[in-house]
Amino acid sequence: MSASPLHDIWEASASQPLEASIGKASQFYVGFALLLIGFFLTSLFGLNNTFKNVSLYGIPASLAFGFGAVYMICAVGVYV
Amino acid sequence: MRLLQWASLGLVTLAAADSNLTHESRNILPSVFKPPQHFRNVNLVRNINLDKSYAKETINVVIENIDKEPQSHYYLPFEPGTIGRIGAVEVKDKKNPERGGFVAEVTELDPYSPTEFYKITFPTPLKPQEQLTLSINYYSLSILNPLPAQIEQTDKQYVLYSFSVYAPSAYVTQKQKTKLKLPTTDVPDAVVLPKSLNAEGKEDPQKSGTTYTYGPYGEREAGATQEASVRYEFTKPLVHGKLLERDVEVSHWGGNVAVEERHWFTNRGATLKNHFSRVAWQASSYYNPPTSALKEFRYPLVVGSADAYFIDDIGNVSTSHFRSSKREATLELKPRYPIFGGWNYSFKVGWNGDLQSFVRRITGSSDGYVLKVPFFEGPKQAEGVEYERLVTRIILPEGAKNVRFETAVPIVSNSTGLHRTFMDTVGRTTLTLTAVNVVDELRDRDLVVIYDYPSAARFRKPLTIFAGVLAIFAVSWVVGNLDVSIGKKQKTA
Numbered sequence: 001m002s003a004s005p006l007h008d009i010w011e012a013s014a015s016q017p018l019e020a021s022i023g024k025a026s027q028f029y030v031g032f033a034l035l036l037i038g039f040f041l042t043s044l045f046g047l048n049n050t051f052k053n054v055s056l057y058g059i060p061a062s063l064a065f066g067f068g069a070v071y072m073i074c075a076v077g078v079y080v
Numbered sequence: 081m082r083l084l085q086w087a088s089l090g091l092v093t094l095a096a097a098d099s100n101l102t103h104e105s106r107n108i109l110p111s112v113f114k115p116p117q118h119f120r121n122v123n124l125v126r127n128i129n130l131d132k133s134y135a136k137e138t139i140n141v142v143i144e145n146i147d148k149e150p151q152s153h154y155y156l157p158f159e160p161g162t163i164g165r166i167g168a169v170e171v172k173d174k175k176n177p178e179r180g181g182f183v184a185e186v187t188e189l190d191p192y193s194p195t196e197f198y199k200i201t202f203p204t205p206l207k208p209q210e211q212l213t214l215s216i217n218y219y220s221l222s223i224l225n226p227l228p229a230q231i232e233q234t235d236k237q238y239v240l241y242s243f244s245v246y247a248p249s250a251y252v253t254q255k256q257k258t259k260l261k262l263p264t265t266d267v268p269d270a271v272v273l274p275k276s277l278n279a280e281g282k283e284d285p286q287k288s289g290t291t292y293t294y295g296p297y298g299e300r301e302a303g304a305t306q307e308a309s310v311r312y313e314f315t316k317p318l319v320h321g322k323l324l325e326r327d328v329e330v331s332h333w334g335g336n337v338a339v340e341e342r343h344w345f346t347n348r349g350a351t352l353k354n355h356f357s358r359v360a361w362q363a364s365s366y367y368n369p370p371t372s373a374l375k376e377f378r379y380p381l382v383v384g385s386a387d388a389y390f391i392d393d394i395g396n397v398s399t400s401h402f403r404s405s406k407r408e409a410t411l412e413l414k415p416r417y418p419i420f421g422g423w424n425y426s427f428k429v430g431w432n433g434d435l436q437s438f439v440r441r442i443t444g445s446s447d448g449y450v451l452k453v454p455f456f457e458g459p460k461q462a463e464g465v466e467y468e469r470l471v472t473r474i475i476l477p478e479g480a481k482n483v484r485f486e487t488a489v490p491i492v493s494n495s496t497g498l499h500r501t502f503m504d505t506v507g508r509t510t511l512t513l514t515a516v517n518v519v520d521e522l523r524d525r526d527l528v529v530i531y532d533y534p535s536a537a538r539f540r541k542p543l544t545i546f547a548g549v550l551a552i553f554a555v556s557w558v559v560g561n562l563d564v565s566i567g568k569k570q571k572t573a
Contacts, residue, residue: 004486004487004488004528005486006450006484006486006521006528006529006530007452007486007526007528008343008554009452009528009530010452010528012443013083013440013441013442013443013450014440014442015439015443016441016443017436017439017440017507018332018435018436018439018440018441019435019436020333020334020335020336020435022335023335024334024335024336024434027334029328033096038549044552045330045556049556049557049560049561050557051557053557054553054554054557058550058553059550059555061549061553062545062546062549062550062553063542063546064218064448065543065545065546065549066541066542066543066544066546066549069503069542070238070333070503070542070545071333073502073503073570074331074333074334074336075506077387078433078434078502079329079331079333079334079338080331080333080334080503080504080541
């Protein structure tokens with residue numbers, strides 16, 4: 001048995017560096033676009049406040065806000 | 081929280097200005113304990129390197145088992161008051177350095193005991209009559225004291241190093257010698273020992289360049305001491321870190337590893353006899369003479385580091401350079417004022433690194449990750465830097481679990497907890513490791529952390545926001561459709 005088993009795991013995983021799905025350079029654009037989509041869909045929902053529109057615009061808008069907010073806060077330097 | 085931390089730091093500094101006695105991670109021995117005389121030191125050579133502002137001691141000793149049974153515990157005693165300054169005790173087999181498994185740990189008698197011990201455990205017991213060559217390494221911090229304690233601003237600084245010419249030993253030592261490696265030949269005082277003590281009838285110390293040798297000495301009983309001291313020129317700051325807090329924050333979403341180090345430095349050097357003269361200081365900057373003041377920190381970082389910052393109590397310090405290229409990333413920091421003896425400076429520095437250089441997916445595991453970062457970085461100074469206490473926090477993503485770690489830096493405690501910050505719901509898993517009496521020579525040692533990070537935990541942040549915003553939509557639909565009109569509804573045709 002090696003004296004440093006965790007270090008061996010590090011060496012064995014050399015071919016699998018973890019890369020973020022969205023690189024640091026594009027986080028702002030992705031975040032901004034998603035937030036923009038979110039605001040756009042919210043406006044559409046605001047035009048006609050019905051239950052159908054909650055699912056039609058509300059769910060995609062919430063998803064866009066969720067991911068957009070995470071990427072935007074990363075883009076401004078608070079890496080969450 | 082921060083206020084409490086600062087207050088406790090102040091108390092600790094007051095209570096134990098020099099020593100760093102810790103009561104974490106110790107084996108408690110019975111108060112009547114005396115190491116059993118299972119061994120004999122056949123030959124011992126102790127090298128003390130004083131090039132830096134701390135002493136690096138290497139004891140190479142041939143030990144022999146004189147008991148009838150195989151033995152695997154060797155005790156290394158330290159005088160009271162000194163064990164709290166000893167750090168990074170490491171033991172190797174001198175003839176076979178690759179052979180691992182030697183464990184050195186602090187043991188404690190009772191609080192009033194005059195002597196404390198490090199217990200060294202061998203990987204395999206040593207058979208009777210057999211010999212083993214141990215190489216014991218450790219660092220003594222806060223061991224140099226300026227003498228005179230007050231000097232002029234441009235004076236040379238001299239420091240006093242007191243020691244015992246006999247190596248600390250819990251066993252009979254048949255032959256031994258102590259060698260001092262000084263940084264200079266300017267040694268105004270060195271205690272001279274009579275010829276009668278030396279086995280070869282020579283007067284100690286024997287000088288050869290910057291090396292001073294005491295010994296060889298004949299058989300000495302366990303615990304024998306013979307005080308001696310040297311006073312030599314050391315016109316460099318005695319950089320002493322009271323505390324170093326280091327945070328490493330891993331972000332899978334951002335693809336980033338953010339590092340922040342908070343330092344509390346003091347210069348243990350000679351204090352100024354008169355007031356600080358800005359004119360003399362500015363004049364000396366043209367010919368750059370050696371000085372006991374600390375005027376710059378050089379911080380080599382991992383290649384690829386970016387977005388460095390340098391902040392002290394007042395705010396951003398603009399006298400810094402960050403040199404970053406494909407080959408190096410160096411942070412050059414100039415404090416707001418030169419730090420003379422007795423002066424303090426505290427600051428924080430931070431930088432970002434790319435996730436892919438530090439984190440890898442574990443082969444054959446769906447959500448296992450391995451992180452490798454330096455245990456601490458800190459400045460790299462020609463005169464050396466010592467840290468009384470070092471607290472490294474590894475802040476993993478929220479929801480990470482099964483955290484295991486491995487490091488070559490001797491630590492005194494570890495704990496896993498939660499750290500709550502931006503966009504967190506339950507808090508991020510945090511591994512806190514504490515080391516005491518660490519020197520900058522250990523700065524390249526790594527810390528490897530393994531953790532599991534399931535996808536359910538990964539999507540916690542966006543899904544929390546999703547749920548929150550969706551709730552707002554639902555509320556707005558409900559509220560928007562409430563009929564709050566007064567009176568009967570008018571029927572429209």
